[in-house]
Amino acid sequence: MECVFGLVGDGFAVLAADTSAVNSILVHKSNEDKIMVLDSHKLVAASGEPGDRVQFTEYVQKNVALYQFRNGIPLTTPAAANFMRGELATALRKNPYSVNILLAGYDKETGPLLYFIDYIATLHKVDKGAFGYGSYFSLSIMDRLYRSGMSLEEAIDLVDKCIMEIRSRLVVAPPNFVIKIVDKDGAREYAWRESLKDAPGASA
Template identity: 80%
Template sequence: MECVFGLVGNDFAVVAADTSAVHSILVHKSNEDKIMILDSHKLIAASGESGDRVQFTEYIQKNVALYQFRNGIPLTTAAAANFTRGELATALRKVEDQMILESCKSSSGVPLVLSHYNPYFVNILLAGYDKETGPSLFYIDYIATLHKVDKGAFGYGSYFSLAMMDRHYHSGMTVEEAIDLVDKCIMEIRSRLVVAPPNFVIKIVDKDGAREYAWRESVKDAGVPSA
């Protein structure tokens, strides 16, 4: 029941995500931060399989840092989004190529390809701020679709958050208006989903950088009891 959504306002972008780490019917923790700070002015919020989500977002973060280290300038938000999309597409195409090649046997019956690749089952909202173009938000799904959007969402919560944003979103929103809309989306998700995530984290990026804005918690993880 993951929920990730975001929107672009007046000189800023805001992203919110649930913080539940679940597997099947089990909740492992309710304070998992699914929004990573890529660099000083970029955020990447992801939903999907836990292993893919963590591994892929860390991979993107390190490569964005490597580019800046090698070239002395950071990637723009659009460039980072296109790089992310390219890595998802590459992993997806490797699987297709493997399936084709492994279906072809040599005369001895030995497969031509012995390696194994997996696509990343991860959906991403990438938000950032650039001096030249201002704030932006990019929608990237697990089959490597890329769109620049004013608002976007993934997960079961998207059914309700997109409806709320369609009704209340307008260009040039202030931070206060955007956070109020985010809270409306969270309240709608909590009241409509049968199994709704209790906690959310909200992060914002603007000319002053990417940072955590607030948590919306209704359940706290219990600490480990002392012996």
């Protein structure tokens, strides 16, 4: 029951993901961070088979770092997106990765960007996107309430609305979510949404 979604606002991009590590009917942990900091100004949120998700995102992270080390400049967000798309396309014909990716980044020339990359190497630049069962609800809410140029406060409020809808509608809803943002100041964690702490009436 994975839930990964994100959107682009005025000068930033925000990603949110559930933190449950699940296998069949078992929940192994509820603090799994599925949003990786790719470099100083890029975030990768991934869903899919846990082994493929971890292996592929770490592989991309190390190759992006290697490129910057060799050339002295970081990959742009579109270049990183196309690199990931190429690796998924190559693997598709050999040993496919079962992983879906939202890549958020900030470049000085273009500002914030969000890319949608699925397991069959489809690549799209989008303003909002989602993967997993939670996408059924988060996409419909974002279709209705998202608008370009949202402030950070408005975007976080929209993310919270998506999380609340997922929790109330999904049969087996993940309890915890992590939210990260990337802007001109870099990629960083913004907040966690933990069901016990932010539930109505919960003690601070």
